[in-house]
Amino acid sequence: MRLLTHNMLSCNIKGVTNGFPLAIEATTVETKEVDMNPDFLRHIFPKLEWKAFRDASHSLGVDDLPEQVDPDMLLDEEFLRRFHHALLEVHLEEGVLICPETGRRFPVSKGIPNMLLNEDEV
Amino acid sequence: MIEALSSEDILRLGMDFALDVVESPQCSDPLPLTLVTPLDYTKPVLPSQRRKSADIRLVARHADVYEPCDDSFALVDALLADRVNLCELQPSICLEVGCGSGYVITSLALMLNNTRKVKFIATDISEVAVKTTRATLAAHNLHADVLVADLNSGIENQVAGLVDVLVFNPPYVPTSEEEVGIGGIVSAWAGGVRGRVVIDRMLEVVDSILSSKGWFYLVTVTANNPGEICQIMRRKGFASRIVIQRSTEEESLHVLKFWRDASNESSESSGGPVVSPSGRASFLQRSLSHRLSCLVSFK
Numbered sequence: 001m002r003l004l005t006h007n008m009l010s011c012n013i014k015g016v017t018n019g020f021p022l023a024i025e026a027t028t029v030e031t032k033e034v035d036m037n038p039d040f041l042r043h044i045f046p047k048l049e050w051k052a053f054r055d056a057s058h059s060l061g062v063d064d065l066p067e068q069v070d071p072d073m074l075l076d077e078e079f080l081r082r083f084h085h086a087l088l089e090v091h092l093e094e095g096v097l098i099c100p101e102t103g104r105r106f107p108v109s110k111g112i113p114n115m116l117l118n119e120d121e122v
Numbered sequence: 123m124i125e126a127l128s129s130e131d132i133l134r135l136g137m138d139f140a141l142d143v144v145e146s147p148q149c150s151d152p153l154p155l156t157l158v159t160p161l162d163y164t165k166p167v168l169p170s171q172r173r174k175s176a177d178i179r180l181v182a183r184h185a186d187v188y189e190p191c192d193d194s195f196a197l198v199d200a201l202l203a204d205r206v207n208l209c210e211l212q213p214s215i216c217l218e219v220g221c222g223s224g225y226v227i228t229s230l231a232l233m234l235n236n237t238r239k240v241k242f243i244a245t246d247i248s249e250v251a252v253k254t255t256r257a258t259l260a261a262h263n264l265h266a267d268v269l270v271a272d273l274n275s276g277i278e279n280q281v282a283g284l285v286d287v288l289v290f291n292p293p294y295v296p297t298s299e300e301e302v303g304i305g306g307i308v309s310a311w312a313g314g315v316r317g318r319v320v321i322d323r324m325l326e327v328v329d330s331i332l333s334s335k336g337w338f339y340l341v342t343v344t345a346n347n348p349g350e351i352c353q354i355m356r357r358k359g360f361a362s363r364i365v366i367q368r369s370t371e372e373e374s375l376h377v378l379k380f381w382r383d384a385s386n387e388s389s390e391s392s393g394g395p396v397v398s399p400s401g402r403a404s405f406l407q408r409s410l411s412h413r414l415s416c417l418v419s420f421k
Contacts, residue, residue: 001267001269002267004241005267005268005269007280008243008280008281009269009276009277010276010277010278010279011276012276012278012279019279020279020280034265037238039239040238040239040241043214043239044214044241047214047215047284106276109249110253112249112252112253112256112268112269112270113269113270113276114249114269114270115269115270115271115272115275115276115277116270116272116275117272117275
């Protein structure tokens with residue numbers, strides 16, 4: 001699971017109002033190189049919750065993203081490279097996603113998050 | 123409008139293509155990846171991005187996952203028939219719910235590939251289906267955000283109002299209520315009374331998922347009463363049209379397309395016949411009864 005995926009996940013238990021972002025408990029993290037696509041990065045940037053993304057990258061051991069960002073930084077090759085790496089190359093393979101409100105744990109197995117709920121949570 | 127090619131046509135045209143990417147780092151799962159036809163490597167290898175739909179020989183298989191069948195081909199053919207419009211729509215986020223083997227989301231990604239800006243998401247209630255989808259994507263050198271989820275659960279907040287293309291080939295076969303969602307491959311087709319149980323749950327969330335310019339493609343069979351589905355969606359503010367109607371030995375398939383009926387632009391850019399809300403019921407009725415008159419399974 002890439003951090004791009006993490007950025008769109010939230011806890012969907014009935015009644016939860018503050019289910020985003022999910023905390024990450026990482027067991028296995030892998031890096032898989034892919035070609036950088038600046039168009040995609042510029043396109044996806046405004047749709048990202050930056051703080052959640054940056055915090056998540058910390059959980060996976062990536063520490064070189066700035067706290068504050070503005071769209072002008074997308075012209076900077078070095079920033080794009082770091083952004084690309086954290087967003088698309090670092091994968092959470094095994095671990096747990098944790099709801100900030102309830103502590104409910106969603107497993108990530110073989111890189112796939114499981115967001116299914118039990119019947120009493122729907 | 124472009125002339126629609128059938129999947130068979132695509133497959134036939136694709137016979138000269140031998141994909142250079144058969145394995146990928148994403149494909150490390152010990153999933154069986156069955157090649158239906160041996161690849162002929164003596165033929166020239168063309169870039170995979172020339173393809174406009176998934177190579178059926180590279181679709182991953184699993185005993186508990188629904189294999190691409192007439193309904194999957196009808197949906198991909200509908201998307202291909204609408205491909206020029208889809209490219210003009212310039213979608214940012216495409217979501218397939220119930221991705222199964224991954225044949226449809228892979229095809230959608232291939233036909234929109236040259237935009238290079240699109241984010242693809244695929245969900246399925248079956249974990250093994252999600253793994254199969256990922257293997258199929260990887261075999262085509264593609265990657266999407268995949269997750270195990272019930273319809274759009276888990277992403278409903280973060281992608282609300284952002285999805286430009288939503289695709290759903292639901293479990294539409296009429297069955298007993300008990301069979302709906304019991305797991306395994308049965309979940310891929312068991313649709314409860316009139317095959318509508320899962321479809322109707324989906325209709326409830328389409329409005330919250332789709333962006334203002336978003337389109338929703340839905341596979342139905344006659345037993346689902348597609349005319350009634352269009353009326354339900356019309357009350358929610360969506361216009362609709364039939365993109366493809368196809369009869370097979372077992373069922374009569376319709377691929378329906380829905381879009382918000384709020385402005386003239388959205389209607390025009392849909393690429394279909396513009397039908398006013400008041401006229402649509404009779405249009406659908408005419409269209410359906412005309413097309414259904416020859417169907418074996420029409421009741």
